[in-house]
Amino acid sequence: MFRFETAGESHGECLVATVTGLPSGVPIAAEAIDRELWRRQQGFGRGGRMKIETDRAHIVSGVRHSKTIGSPVAMIIDNADWKNWTETLPVEDYEGSEEKKKPVSRPRPGHADLAGAIKYDFPDARYILERASARETAARVAVGALAKALLAELGIEVLSHVIAVGEARLNRAAQWEELVALSKRDEVLLGCVDREAEQRMKEVVDQAYRTGDTVGGVFEVVAHGVPAGLGSHVTWDTRLDGRLAQAIVSMQAVKGVEVGFAADGAASFGSKVQDTIHYNKGERHFHRGANRAGGLEGGMTNGEDIIVRGLLKPISTLRRPLESVDLTTREPALAAYERSDVAVVPAAGVIGEAMVAIVLASAAIEKFGGDSLREMKRNYKGYLDQVRNF
Numbered sequence: 588m589f590r591f592e593t594a595g596e597s598h599g600e601c602l603v604a605t606v607t608g609l610p611s612g613v614p615i616a617a618e619a620i621d622r623e624l625w626r627r628q629q630g631f632g633r634g635g636r637m638k639i640e641t642d643r644a645h646i647v648s649g650v651r652h653s654k655t656i657g658s659p660v661a662m663i664i665d666n667a668d669w670k671n672w673t674e675t676l677p678v679e680d681y682e683g684s685e686e687k688k689k690p691v692s693r694p695r696p697g698h699a700d701l702a703g704a705i706k707y708d709f710p711d712a713r714y715i716l717e718r719a720s721a722r723e724t725a726a727r728v729a730v731g732a733l734a735k736a737l738l739a740e741l742g743i744e745v746l747s748h749v750i751a752v753g754e755a756r757l758n759r760a761a762q763w764e765e766l767v768a769l770s771k772r773d774e775v776l777l778g779c780v781d782r783e784a785e786q787r788m789k790e791v792v793d794q795a796y797r798t799g800d801t802v803g804g805v806f807e808v809v810a811h812g813v814p815a816g817l818g819s820h821v822t823w824d825t826r827l828d829g830r831l832a833q834a835i836v837s838m839q840a841v842k843g844v845e846v847g848f849a850a851d852g853a854a855s856f857g858s859k860v861q862d863t864i865h866y867n868k869g870e871r872h873f874h875r876g877a878n879r880a881g882g883l884e885g886g887m888t889n890g891e892d893i894i895v896r897g898l899l900k901p902i903s904t905l906r907r908p909l910e911s912v913d914l915t916t917r918e919p920a921l922a923a924y925e926r927s928d929v930a931v932v933p934a935a936g937v938i939g940e941a942m943v944a945i946v947l948a949s950a951a952i953e954k955f956g957g958d959s960l961r962e963m964k965r966n967y968k969g970y971l972d973q974v975r976n977f
């Protein structure tokens with residue numbers, strides 16, 4: 588079983604990720620992990636924090652001579668901002684620490700602040716937002732990079748793009764090659780494959796900046812080269828569509844998920860929605876007339892590209908704060924403001940890639956097993972031969 592955990596507070600010393608279940612022999616390049624971390628930090632609309640941090644994953648176990656060895660992989664990502672917070676968030680208390688605290692006593696609507704302070708019994712929301720913060724997703728992206736390294740060995744790739752920022756939408760389908768080109772860009776504006784649509788998206792973010800507001804959007808994750816048969820129809824928790832949905836909605840600020848063209852489908856007749864089945868006798872290969880199902884039927888991959896979208900709400904911290912209540916006085920007060928992002932849709936796309944890669948790597952390990960990559964590839968090849976001869 589591929590499993591991972593993350594630890595770390597937004598302004599703590601570092602983020603930590605541990606991963607178990609990777610077979611031995613998976614090639615791991617630190618550069619590839621750091622590139623994913625860099626991609627997560629990009630996009631027009633990010634706040635000052637991303638200028639402070641240059642994320643790098645420091646692998647401390649489970650990888651030797653650039654390959655996994657089958658033991659747990661542990662990674663550390665330092666927080667450069669920690670040096671400004673050592674007195675505010677010390678591990679060990681000290682005399683006079685009370686004055687150095689930065690309490691958040693006016694909870695932000697839409698954030699974890701109020702529910703978390705009530706639940707964990709803190710007089711203010713500082714410790715809550717430290718962990719609820721999407722800084723944690725840097726660790727997920729590092730884990731996702733390991734999952735991607737395994738998937739690449741099976742010929743599976745996972746990429747993303749932005750299809751909406753506020754009301755500005757991409758009004759056409761994107762080709763896989765466009766996503767590949769997008770992932771190679773060294774300057775990221777809003778992560779859209781279409782420059783004209785991207786400019787319209789930028790205008791929406793500009794407007795949010797001008798008015799002290801924030802804006803959300805929609806990202807689309809595509810997995811390419813996926814064989815038919817990952818996941819299963821037999822039990823609720825083995826259905827891959829459900830597992831992907833959980834992975835995407837577990838992301839901070841994601842409030843909805845769409846598998847394939849679900850929203851369009853719900854508004855159409857069945858004859859316009861289901862993907863017709865065809866067979867290429869020469870290539871001995873089933874294929875579809877369209878991919879409106881997003882590569883998933885009955886909780887299983889059907890051999891088409893997986894398409895999953897995440898619907899991201901606007902960021903909760905507003906420069907023009909909303910009404911709240913002061914937790915100390917219980918009087919009406921405007922919500923706290925702390926340096927914050929204005930729009931994060933491209934970054935969310937990169938995090939979404941990581942989450943999809945983690946779910947797919949997990950499903951692939953379950954299906955093809957193996958303690959070493961060599962064993963897993965042998966099993967995988969055997970399965971592909973079986974499918975070809977079906």
Ligand SMILES: Cc1cc2nc3c(=O)[nH]c(=O)nc-3n(C[C@H](O)[C@H](O)[C@H](O)COP(=O)(O)O)c2cc1C
Nearest residue numbers: 698699719720721839840902903904927928931934
């Ligand atoms: C990449 C990314 C960056 C984010 N940056 C911020 C931010 O700067 N300020 C903020 O208030 N929320 C930010 N969020 C959203 C919050 O983390 C999230 O809204 C909060 O933890 C509450 O959880 P929920 O929205 O999932 O209910 C970000 C989310 C993502 C995915």
